[in-house]
Amino acid sequence: MSDSQKVVLQGNHAQGKGLSKLLLKSVPDALRKFDPRYEWHNPVMFVVWVGALLLTVLGVFQSLFPNDASLRGGSSIPISFTWIIAAWLWATVLFANLAEAVAEGRGKAQAAALRNTRTATPAHRVHGYKPESDPDVKITPAIDMESSELQQGDVVVVEEGETIPGDGEIVSGIASVDESAITGESAPVIRESGGDRSAVTGGTTVLSDRIIVRITQKPGESFIEKMIALVEGANRQKTPNEIALNVLLSSLTIIFLVVVLCLNPMASLQHAQVTLTVLIALLVCLIPTTIGALLSAIGIAGMDRMVQHNVLVTSGRAIEAAGDVTTLLLDKTGTITYGNRQASDFHALPGVDHTEMVKAAALSSLSDSTAEGKSIVALAAKEDISLSTLPDATPVPFTAETRMSGLDLPDGRKIRKGAASAVEAWIAQEGGGIAQEAHDALQDRVRAISSEGGTPLVVAERTTDGAIVALGVIQLKDIVKNGLKERFADLRKMGIRTVMVTGDNPLTAKAIAKEAGVDDFIAEAKPEDKLAYIAAEQAKGKLVAMTGDGTNDAPALAQSDVGVAMNSGTSAAKEAGNMVDLDSDPTKLIDIVRIGKQLLITRGALTTFSIANDLAKYFAIIPAMFMSNFPGLGVLNIMGLHSSLSAVLSAIIFNAIIIVALIPLALRGVKYRAEDSEKILSRNLKIYGLGGIIAPFIGIWLIDVFVRMIPGF
Structure with a gap:
């Protein structure tokens, strides 16, 4: 097991029992993030940071001038209240920093392993x-x-x-x-x-x-240096969706700030006063701190999951695009099929002895070193065809140019095996022809094999008297990978259209596409065909993903929204794509889409929970805060919170603790199911929307039970 594989296992273990240990190790990094130059990049948490700082300064003045009731907002409010609220606000900032530090920390071990390869070479x-x-x-x-x-x-x-x-x-x-x-x-x-x-x-x-x-x-x-920067999160930039969500969260923060500032003038009309400590605490409880604290960690964790799958992502935008992909372009060879076609059957033409045809096919394949040629010899051996040694025979090796192999025998016979068009060209070159009846039977068999998804290879012979005889057809079968049909069905449930790209003829492509379960196919595809198809799909407003490894794939990789280049491919392909698969496994594109969708679903679910959480806290603590000044609000204090001070403190504590409680979910991600978007949205609204409403009522009540035991509360 390599160092990088060990690190992946360590990262997976950290999601379970090792998470608490990782939390402790990440505390120093979280403390370093208290720098205001760092905090202001997160508007929501920067408001919490400023609030904590103001209350800390206020607490100092209250301690220096304990008899000044104006600093406390009322003689009945203990000085310790300000200090406790300030402490929990600092804790809230710490927990937010901790979420991001933990997400970054999971990549540091892998970065250390990679650095070991970056020695002075x-x-x-x-x-x-x-x-x-x-x-x-x-x-x-x-x-x-x-x-x-x-x-x-x-x-x-x-x-x-x-x-x-x-x-x-x-x-x-x-x-x-x-x-x-x-x-x-x-x-x-x-x-x-x-x-x-x-x-x-x-x-x-x-x-x-x-x-x-x-x-x-x-x-x-270098490639390694880019990967180190990736797993450490140093080069992670905010994606468009993150930026848009930050704008939304900032807008909500401003709205709640206005609401909180209006509370004191409204209370003054009833000769009541709301202290600065309570106003700041209420503001922090109402702004979306939960998602604000976890937003960055969710993005880093998404990239980390890609790294665990041995995928280097050069752009966070690509992960989000993977989650929104509507069309997948997949190469047939190596992705949908294993890529090593095997001989599956021998078809002798009418009037030709089956044994003689099989023997000729095997002899013509002896000089064919390809996997197909070896499989023909192996299949002939299963039919107990004995091949006697022919020391004076001249082998004709298979080449990509001739697309044939064969054997020239000492008695003047010539045997050839290859693609139908190549063998026909050889027959014409030899100056001969075959009977019309045999030609029709040959074409029928070739078409039948092609329509079934197989590859036909024609076997022909020039006899000692110079006559050309078509002996039969060898059927090669391209094996479709197990389980792909089910995976493509899952993609279809997600609303993703799968398209197979192949250089095969349309009949063969259609048969393999049907067996694999893809939605469409492009047969006899050239590089420009891929590029044109991607551009056409994008013109319809769709996002397209594809894989490639060659220089001729570079234009299509650059054009696609998610271009996954194989690590075994050319530098041009890797530069053109926005992801590099270190395992060079084209089928990983399916996993990349699932990770992208999981990232988007996790962010959406926790945003829903956070906003529902804030609204629930508003209705949970406002009645308890003002019921002493407005007795009519007492009927809305359904939780029976002890006092306004205990209600505020309980809400602040809950607001901080819920961030820590959700860190594992942000790192692990919401469980993804292959369903349409409406079902996913409906389920997440039920779980995280309803859960976000219920959790504060239960959590704040439980905390209040303990807070009311503190003297003065």
């Missing part, structure tokens, strides 16, 4: 390297230097057993690379120049061979 920089240089020639001279001194565009040589000094692209060579320090996956991966697997990450280790790498990072902007 030696680099061998070379001058004068040209791409056409022979990679087998030792490049000299190489200048040894520290990785921190490398600049963007420098070229370095990395030998077997050495650590790659920085993020870059392989310009020459192929090597096995250990990326466990970044991904947590112990299995090595192959990285090579000239393709979509050319990107390498600083801090990973070359296990074999030698590669030449061009550094693509700027100093201080």
Whole structure:
């Protein structure tokens, strides 16, 4: 198990039994956040901070001049009341800071593990390297230097057993690379120049061979450094939704401030007076302190959940967009299917001996090193087809250009196996043709296999007398991953439309789309087709998410609202996307959407609870506060609170404690169910709206039972 995996387990444990320990460890960080330059970024909690400061100053004056009744607002109010209220207001600020500190603290252990990979790595920089240089020639001279001194565009040589000094692209060579320090996956991966697997990450280790790498990072902007900043929360910026919610909370704070300021003039009409201590306490009870305290922690926890899933998010906006996504573009190969098509059946044409057809298919696949070719030989072996050694035969290897493989026998026979169009072209090249009846039967079988979602490979032979014979069709099947149909059904319940993107022909694409349960598909897709589809969906007001790993995916990744680039992909893809999947698992896009929705639901649920909470506190304590001056309000004191002072103090204590009680929920997130938005809203209103109304009545009453035991209250 890698360090990063251990850290994830530690973070998950902290959500349970280890949370109390994490709370204690985060207290020093919470205390450092008392700086007013930090507090003013949170308008709601800044009001609480100012209120606590005013009451602390007032308490000092009351202690210095204990006989001045005007400072206390009345001779019957004990001086200790101001000090106790001030203490609980400071505690409220502390608990709000603690919520954010705990959320940030869960990433510090992971950041520490990542820092261990960011050691002073030696680099061998070379001058004068040209791409056409022979990679087998030792490049000299190489200048040894520290990785921190490398600049963007420098070229370095990395030998077997050495650590790659920085993020870059392989310009020459192929090597096995250990990326466990970044991904947590112990299995090595192959990285090579000239393709979509050319990107390498600083801090990973070359296990074999030698590669030449061009550094693509700027100093201080490596992949690991970005990830460290992410998990520590240093680079987290407020998202548009957070900014909008902060504006709403600030507006509510101003409204309640006006309401509280109007209470004293109204009370004066009845020859009553409300002290400054009570006014400040009442204001803090009424403004949305609960969500104000937890808002930042919810956002940090959402990013932390992404990190636990080995997803690097370069923008908090992307997580929110994931929660609002309405269209998912998913590559077929590796996402919906396993990507390794297997031979499932042999179909001999009418008049052709089945055994001879299978034997010819196996012989033509001996030089095919692909997974498909090996599966054909393996399936033939299951039918007890014996392949005798043919030492004088000439193998014809499979290539991407010819899309065929085969065998040329000493007696002049030629056997070919490949895509239907490729075999037809070979037949024409050989100057022959097949009978119309056989051609029609062949086309019927090809269409039938394609319509079932399979891939047809045609087997043909040129006999010793020069005649061309079509022997039959091999059926390859692309296996759809287990459980995807159910997951796509869950997405459909969320109102998300799934679209499969594939280079297959429309018949094959339609069959696989039906088996997988996706809503739509794009067949024979080219990079520009993806880009056009995304733009068309966005023009309809929809948010689109997609995955990609190649340079040709970069435009579509940049265009999409949530672009998830594979860590194994090119630097261009990773720069274009706003998320990087360290595991390079395309199906993780589904989990990313669920995390995004959970973040939005958690924020909405706790906002509902907070606002309902504030309104309930208003109706819970106002009657008790003024029933001595307005006896008619006594009938509204349904909780039977002891006195106005005990009511205010109980409400302030409840207001602080509820923040601590909700920290685990803010970090863990509200449990997400795959339902439509109306059901989710209805359930959350019942649970968190009704709960926010009931909780203050019960909590304040229980606290009042203990507060009334304090002398003077």
